Amino acid sequence: MQAASSGFGKAPEALARILDSAPPVVSDPLRGETTLTGRWGHGELHDHLPGMEGHVIITYYGQPQDIVWRVEGQRLAGQTRTGSITIIPEGHDGRWDIAGSIGVSHVFLSQERLQACAEDIAGGKTVDLLARVGFDDPLAGRVMEMLGREAAAPDPSARLFVEQATDLLCTQLVRGHSSFSALQGPAPRRGLADWQVRKVTDYMRAHLDAPVGLDELAALAGLSRFHFCTAFKAATGKSPHEQLVALRIERARQLLLRPDLPVTEIALAVGYETPSAFAASFRKATGMTPSAFRQGV
Known part of the structure; x- marks a missing residue:
């Protein structure tokens, strides 16, 4: 269920409560209170994750695993393949089932940062992200990989690169995974019960x-x-x-x-x-x- 962010906790802390290891968030936040992790990993998961403050974007590394998210009466399923992403929009809760250990990197994205990137594309309209699970997007996945690699680099040029790459990721999310993009194309097909x-x-x-x-x-x-x-x-x-x-x-x-x-x-x-x-x-x-x-x- 989606609701205002004020009633929800920070995403990294929420994830830490249900995973076997806490997300290693880079301590220095980006513009708009957006934060990143480098590449890390956690074990299988079978638990309920409450709605969180901010959007969570995930990409994957290593051996694929089956992944299922039951949210808002839907069953979203996929595989944790390289070049795929998962999007947990702000405030969305649900049951997660991940078959085995996976390699991941995260971007914890604020609505403020997303909306700032959407101004030119969406003409100032409010943009909401769509829920995705193991969704093939090689471009977003590649940008996420670069962000995961550069997240903790100490030099100023790396910081500039990360800020610009985050804007590129936001642009791709608005273009391909948002309420704006849903209005531009055909309605998504529903899967099986x-x-x-x-x-x-x-x-x-x-x-x-x-x-x-x-x-x-x-x-x-x-x-x-x-x-x-x-x-x-x-x-x-x-x-x-x-x-x-x-x-x-x-x-x-x-x-x-x-x-x-x-x-x-x-x-x-x-x-x-x-x-x-x-x-x-x-x-x-x-x-x-x-x-x-x-x-x-």
Whole structure:
């Protein structure tokens, strides 16, 4: 729920209460009381985060993790991929579920700083940020990476760079992730309901060793094939094929912990007709072959 900032606490302190480590905020704030962190990390998260004062912008590093935010009756989902961002607008609360440890950097952005950057673009109108989770924006992600790298640099030139890069980030947020940008383009598509995601995912898990077609998955959700693909990706951040592959690799990793099972048998158990096809898919997902994974555990 969104409300005036006066009733909410500072974002870094709020995050510190639910994470396993506190955000390492750079002590010297920027214009408009905006603050940054360098690159850091925290563990998995399954907790409620109350509304906060100011906007929180996050980008990610390292191994992708599934991430879900339930806010204002919606289920927003994505992955913590490099080049993606998450936006927690001021005052928005909700339940967060992050599957595992992630690398992050943050910008804690005041409404004052955002609005100052929006003057020329939005013609003086008040701008509100849109809630995003693991949303692909390589430009904003790259600017966030630079800010994370330069945040704690002591020299005056770095400070000037950081201020200008923060203005660039604000401009991109207004252009692509605000109430102003929403008025300029088509309405966003809605994803699947939680029960539809669970039903489809449970079906995939039950049929990892067999071919799974889009038509049967769409029928489970009660949608056309085309609408299902679009809605599934909006709800989960993955295409149905990407989700099925992820589940197969997850199951394969579990089976590889059993040294008595041949790799060929594991390949068949997770839906691959040949060991070579299994090895290629496993390596693409994990960066190593099934045999190397088994040897390393």
